[in-house]
Amino acid sequence: MSERVAAHSGSLGGSVASATVPTWLTVLTGGIVVGGSFLFTTLLTDHDAMRGVNWWRLALPTPAGLRRAVVPLVRALSVGVLLVVLATGFVGPREGVRNFALLLVWVGWWAGYTATTYLVGDTWSALNPWRAPLAAVRWVRERGDDGGDDSGDDSGGDADRRDDSLVGGASLPTSWGVWPAVAGLLALVWLEVVSPVGENPRLLAGVVLAYTLATVAGSLLVGTAWFERVDPVSRVFAAYGRVAPLRRDADGSLSVRLPGTALTEDPLPERPGEVAFVVALLWVTTYDGLVATPTWAAAVQPLVEAGVPALAVYAVVLLAGFALFLAVYRLAARRVRETADTYVTARAIERWFAPALLPIAAGYHLAHFLGYFLGLAPALAAVATSPFAPPASPLALVLPGWFGSVKLLFVLGxxxxxxxxxxxxxxELFPGVLAAIRSQYPSVVVMVFYTMTSLWVITQPYAPPPYV
Structure with missing residues (x-):
C-alpha cells in the first residue's frame, strides 16, 4: 500500500489510502460481494425469523431522572469546549498539528465523535452546545409560568416540541420540509473542500463563530424545528444514530439492539427532503474523497485552464453528483414498484427503503476517517492537555500498510x-415471498453501483485537490 500524506492536518480529506491490489479487481470484487449477499438473503424467507432478529433488544437499567440530571452538566461542558475552540482558533498556534481547534473539530469531532454515533449511539442531542441558549430560555419561561417547576430538558421527546411554542414567534413553512438541512450539508462540504478551513485555525474559528450565531438565532426564532429541519449537523448525527446498537426508546429507557436493525422499524417521516438528505449524506463523503484523487485533478485541470472558475467546477460537480445519486435512487424506487407489481406509490417506496442507505454511508465514513483519527489522536490528546501552550512537536501514528485492506472491509460491511x-x-412492505424478493432487484443494482463507486474512490492514491 502506498502511504497517504494529508494535504493539511485538519482536512477531512486526510484519510484515504490506495490498495495494493488492482483497482478494477477491488471494485469488481466489491460488486460481487454485494450481489452474493443478496443471493444469500433471498434464502431467508421466514418473516417471523427475520423479525426475531430485527426486534431483539436487551433493556438496560436506566435510573429515573438520570438523563435530566446529566444532560445539563454535559451540555455545559460542551459549551466550555466550544469556547476553548473559538479562543484557540483565533489566538492559538497557527500550525495545524499544534492547534487545539483544528485537531478537535476535524480529528476529535468530525472523524472520531461522528463514528461513535453509528458504532455506539447518538448522544448529540445531549452534547449539542448550540441547544444551550434554547434550553436556558425554555427553563426561564417554564419557571415563570408554573412557579418554578423545573421539569425535563430540551433534549428529546415532547419537551423538545414544546419549545416551538415557548421561544420566538416564527415557524418554518411546511413545504420546505428538511430541504434547508440538505442545502446546509452540501454547502458545508463544499466550503470544507474549497477553502483552507481545514488548515487555517483563524478561518475555522470564524466559520464556527458564524455557525454558532446562525444556529442560536435560528433556534431561538423557530424552536427545536431548527435542529430537526434546518441544522445539517444535528440531522447528520440523528441519521447516523439510527444505525447504532444503543437506542433510546419512546419511554426514555435505553436498550441494545443488533446494529442496523432499528432501521427496519422506523420509516422516514413524510416530509419533503427526507430521502434527499439520506442520499446527500451518502454522496458528500464520496465527493470528499473524489476530489482528492488523481482522476479528479486530471479532469478539472483542462476546465480551469479553459477559463472556468475552479470554485464553480467544484460546486457544479457537487450538485451534479448529488442529483445523479438521487436520480438513480428514485429510478430504482420506480422499478421496485414495477417488479413488485404493487399499488404502493413510488414516493412511498423511496421513503420506505431510504434507511437502508444509512449503513452504506456509515461504512464509508468509517473507512474514510478511521485512519485519519487513529493517526492524529495522539496529537489531539497531547494538545488537549495544554491547548494554549501545546507541545512543540506532538506525536502522530503511522498506520501499517495492511490498514488499507481493513478500510475496504468497512465499506463492504x-x-x-x-x-x-x-x-x-x-x-415488511410487500405481501408474499415472491413480491418481496422481486422488489429488491432494482435496489441491489443501486447498491452495487454505490459500492463500486465507493471502492473506486477508496482505492485511489491521494492527490491534493487542485486550485483550492
Missing part, C-alpha cells in the same frame, strides 16, 4: 448490512 435492512424492509 456497510453494504452487506444495507442488503439485510433492505431485505427486511421488503418483507
Amino acid at each position: 456497510g453494504h452487506v448490512l444495507a442488503i439485510w435492512v433492505a431485505h427486511s424492509l421488503a418483507f
Whole structure:
C-alpha cells in the first residue's frame, strides 16, 4: 500500500489510502460481494425469523431522572469546549498539528465523535452546545409560568416540541420540509473542500463563530424545528444514530439492539427532503474523497485552464453528483414498484427503503476517517492537555500498510448490512415471498453501483485537490 500524506492536518480529506491490489479487481470484487449477499438473503424467507432478529433488544437499567440530571452538566461542558475552540482558533498556534481547534473539530469531532454515533449511539442531542441558549430560555419561561417547576430538558421527546411554542414567534413553512438541512450539508462540504478551513485555525474559528450565531438565532426564532429541519449537523448525527446498537426508546429507557436493525422499524417521516438528505449524506463523503484523487485533478485541470472558475467546477460537480445519486435512487424506487407489481406509490417506496442507505454511508465514513483519527489522536490528546501552550512537536501514528485492506472491509460491511435492512424492509412492505424478493432487484443494482463507486474512490492514491 502506498502511504497517504494529508494535504493539511485538519482536512477531512486526510484519510484515504490506495490498495495494493488492482483497482478494477477491488471494485469488481466489491460488486460481487454485494450481489452474493443478496443471493444469500433471498434464502431467508421466514418473516417471523427475520423479525426475531430485527426486534431483539436487551433493556438496560436506566435510573429515573438520570438523563435530566446529566444532560445539563454535559451540555455545559460542551459549551466550555466550544469556547476553548473559538479562543484557540483565533489566538492559538497557527500550525495545524499544534492547534487545539483544528485537531478537535476535524480529528476529535468530525472523524472520531461522528463514528461513535453509528458504532455506539447518538448522544448529540445531549452534547449539542448550540441547544444551550434554547434550553436556558425554555427553563426561564417554564419557571415563570408554573412557579418554578423545573421539569425535563430540551433534549428529546415532547419537551423538545414544546419549545416551538415557548421561544420566538416564527415557524418554518411546511413545504420546505428538511430541504434547508440538505442545502446546509452540501454547502458545508463544499466550503470544507474549497477553502483552507481545514488548515487555517483563524478561518475555522470564524466559520464556527458564524455557525454558532446562525444556529442560536435560528433556534431561538423557530424552536427545536431548527435542529430537526434546518441544522445539517444535528440531522447528520440523528441519521447516523439510527444505525447504532444503543437506542433510546419512546419511554426514555435505553436498550441494545443488533446494529442496523432499528432501521427496519422506523420509516422516514413524510416530509419533503427526507430521502434527499439520506442520499446527500451518502454522496458528500464520496465527493470528499473524489476530489482528492488523481482522476479528479486530471479532469478539472483542462476546465480551469479553459477559463472556468475552479470554485464553480467544484460546486457544479457537487450538485451534479448529488442529483445523479438521487436520480438513480428514485429510478430504482420506480422499478421496485414495477417488479413488485404493487399499488404502493413510488414516493412511498423511496421513503420506505431510504434507511437502508444509512449503513452504506456509515461504512464509508468509517473507512474514510478511521485512519485519519487513529493517526492524529495522539496529537489531539497531547494538545488537549495544554491547548494554549501545546507541545512543540506532538506525536502522530503511522498506520501499517495492511490498514488499507481493513478500510475496504468497512465499506463492504456497510453494504452487506444495507442488503439485510433492505431485505427486511421488503418483507415488511410487500405481501408474499415472491413480491418481496422481486422488489429488491432494482435496489441491489443501486447498491452495487454505490459500492463500486465507493471502492473506486477508496482505492485511489491521494492527490491534493487542485486550485483550492
